[in-house]
Amino acid sequence: MDDFRDLYQQVILDHNQNPRHFHSMDNATHEADGHNPLCGDQIKVYLFVEDNLIKDISFEGSGCAISKASSSLMTTTLIGKTTDEATKLFEEYQTLITTGKGDTKTLGKLAVMSGVHKFPARVKCAILSWHTLKNALNNKNETAITE
Amino acid sequence: MDDFRDLYQQVILDHNQNPRHFHSMDNATHEADGHNPLCGDQIKVYLFVEDNLIKDISFEGSGCAISKASSSLMTTTLIGKTTDEATKLFEEYQTLITTGKGDTKTLGKLAVMSGVHKFPARVKCAILSWHTLKNALNNKNETAITE
Amino acid sequence: MLKNIRNDFPLLSSTNRAKPLVYLDSAATTQKPRQVIDAVSSFYESNNANVHRGIYQLSEQATKSYENVRKSVADFIGTADPRSIIFTSGTTESINLVAYAWGRKNLKPRDEILITEMEHHSNIVPWQLTTRETGANLRYIPILKNGTLDLSDPEKYFTKKTKLVSIIHQSNVFGTINPVKQIIDYAKSVGAITIVDAAQSVPHANINVEELGCDFLAFSGHKMLAPTGIGVLYGKTKILEEMIPFLGGGEMISSVSMESATWNEIPYKFEAGTPKIAQVIGLGAAIEYLNKIGMDDVQKHGQDLLKYALISLSNIPELTIYGDSTNRGAVISFNVDNVHPHDLAQFLDQDGIAVRAGHHCAQPIMTKLGLSSTTRASFYLYNTKKEIDALCESIVKTKNIFSI
Amino acid sequence: MLKNIRNDFPLLSSTNRAKPLVYLDSAATTQKPRQVIDAVSSFYESNNANVHRGIYQLSEQATKSYENVRKSVADFIGTADPRSIIFTSGTTESINLVAYAWGRKNLKPRDEILITEMEHHSNIVPWQLTTRETGANLRYIPILKNGTLDLSDPEKYFTKKTKLVSIIHQSNVFGTINPVKQIIDYAKSVGAITIVDAAQSVPHANINVEELGCDFLAFSGHKMLAPTGIGVLYGKTKILEEMIPFLGGGEMISSVSMESATWNEIPYKFEAGTPKIAQVIGLGAAIEYLNKIGMDDVQKHGQDLLKYALISLSNIPELTIYGDSTNRGAVISFNVDNVHPHDLAQFLDQDGIAVRAGHHCAQPIMTKLGLSSTTRASFYLYNTKKEIDALCESIVKTKNIFSI
């Protein structure tokens, strides 16, 4: 039961209900599509990057609470970070959701996602937006598919 | 044990050791090849038929005791019979080796083969020469394959 | 009705997340009765041997048991000839077998393969692969909003070009039972070969291939109480005899030389390699179990649960049920407003309830309906109305959490 | 050595024709230990669910167990990457998978497929079928009288035309263990893809695919204590990734539209349909059992029995043993003068002894040796010297009956 409460923390339910930066972006410098083959959900991530600084970021698409909250938290976390910092955070975050371990200081609000690792079927939900982000930053045109 | 003694009756062991009409035939009017895919054994049956009367019959090839005895007994039984009688006997014999039942009067010496039906893996051994005979009589050129 | 059945299924008295298990995912795979589990164990304990070629009692017995199941299967689907029963590893392999051994040989550029928009991936992808190899085209009979086939204009789909028609008997998404007899008649009128994907129908009702008149029928053991890893392809003997082999190897040959080989008689021609012996024995036990209950009662029980569930679920506001065919099986797909199916399934799981969320291996129809996924509850002979009550209660609870 | 092992195998204490069973047909299929039988039962009793897509605990557990076996298999054959392990229904399907998904795509007219004269039908017929489709030619490395390969003139067989080399690791007729490493090196020197048919070797010794350097390796669960209906294809990930799919259906796709589909990542791309879940679990238990004993001890026990049996059988006059490779596995083919192998097997059966008689699915080599069949005794970890004594005794008895 505690595992479950960890997974669906109030913050997550809240971000699901009211996802932040949940819209398209006209002047995006980078964008990419993401697809979770397990469920068929699709998202799109937009970035506005200047001098390696992520000045704006947004997303749209369908997804479960875990995916929406993860995307939403990603946007609020990354605005104002450099692309290098984003890439580093991606790795920290990946460790967090697959093992439950990570440095809460670096991760900040992302730490609420730690409960996911107890639910392997949902790890892809939590990582989808991040994979898509990475593709966007690398200017990859292919759809990111969660591995 | 009794099933087994039925299968390998002395008559059968004897026909295996000393198969009758175990040779080729130069002046055959009919001949056909037979093949048992279960073991790879091959035989050939030769017939000399005049006015629908089987005047001579012989066989050659490789085979187990059951197959050799069955072929040998077939030759001794059929010489002097009409081709129609042979076809009828074929059916009687098939019933015998698959069910153990049959009219001992019609079957004559063939009745010693009744034990085969208790050993389903050996039924093909007992029927091979007869299938081949049938093909020979029908002037079929294809190799008889036990079904 | 169907009393005391649950005691036969050891897993049904276990727990899921420390709650009594409510298993509502039988359309994916069913639970197994003691009788099937024991048949497999006892085969390994007292009869295990390779079949068909052994000159020893153990092997003879195993062969007999194995071949007897072929007869029960033939009987179970209403055909007299066991030679028309090929054991495969499942519906997927069964359909692929036809695609490779009939399709790739007989289809030519511009020939048409006709399926429906509500097929399972296992009845779509093999044909997409076949079209690549043969140049044939793949066409779809469309479906209507209510989850039934649009057969209003058969001439449009059944034409001289139609060479193969493969249809899902019962949809694993909507439960829709398709008018396969009618479709087979259309197909015959244009001379096409017919395949019925009966993965969801054979477990639930009396199916008779002679009545249906289909050329092939495919189904899986694991969806009808039998072990995983075993399936069946029924085929008309005349067609099977004319077909080229699929997998090459032992058992399927009559003789092999270095240059070439000749094929064994059917059905062995299509059963290359050491057979799935224990799984076949398990399938036999499953059929015996189903026969003992009687397929009419199995079907009636499914229909009772279905009706009860349809009413119960309809009473939940903001819940949408997909498909409302009048002729349907014990499977319901639905969604709850503002709750993603995977979240719903995760919340149900927490209450011990196992349902499925996703595209149910039927993406084309999901796309057409503008959905990426649904939640699916499916019922089998061991389910109860109380379990449906538990499902509804848990859905309402979840809905409330998500709408705060 | 290998003490108390027989108690793990329920069937070994049963009877054959009312005599204590002496099971000497493990090369055809092995008996199963309690641990494997129970692993399968207990999966059905407490963990049965479909894998990979279920959002409920039961399915998550099943998925975890299933994927853990993939890791054990990888480990067992010495590769670090579980993505190179594909679950199939057996060696036969494994080899056919390569023939269809690699061979039919990559082979062109006049390309050469190279195998040996001592192959099992499952490594001959798939290639004969492939040559028909592709126009490639099938060539054979010949064997010598002693049952070993004639590798005296490699340039004759390994040429620029050679595109695929598929070799039996251990002969199921002679027991010969072929120098596969050397053959793979020849194959690599001409740029050919390599397959090892390890159906008879993986059960008996430590096999390491990285050391062998082969591109593919195929084996069957049922010959190594595991259930029927499960096999493995190991493939180098880079090659698997480039290959087209084999069977189409669920699990193997990433997404499907009406027009086309994209494939799932490896190994799933090659595992279409509901997996052989319980059989995979059983394979895991078999590997655990073998690991516990240790493959070195398994091999040593086999070699001990082999040596003992070779000596004992050689002492019987009028008995011919086929093949005398110095490097060989625990399998002996022989014949007794004037006693047909099927009669011999039938007489042994009467004494409770299960051996195999026939062409052992290796007709080409039988034909070359001028044989239509042999009797074959094969040994595994549960066999004893006493059983070999019983075999010899019964052979002598039979011989006497036939020579009266």
Ligand SMILES: Cc1ncc(COP(=O)(O)O)c(C=O)c1O
């Ligand atoms: C050397 C060899 N290869 C392949 C096979 C085929 O294996 P299976 O029948 O399990 O597919 C066998 C056993 O029958 C064998 O001994």
Ligand SMILES: Cc1ncc(COP(=O)(O)O)c(C=O)c1O
């Ligand atoms: C309608 C339908 N067809 C085919 C299949 C595929 O069956 P299997 O996965 O057992 O091969 C399924 C189930 O997954 C199904 O529901």
Ligand code: FES
């Ligand atoms: S279920 Fe689709 S992203 Fe979570």
Ligand code: FES
């Ligand atoms: S074993 Fe070959 S004919 Fe009897």
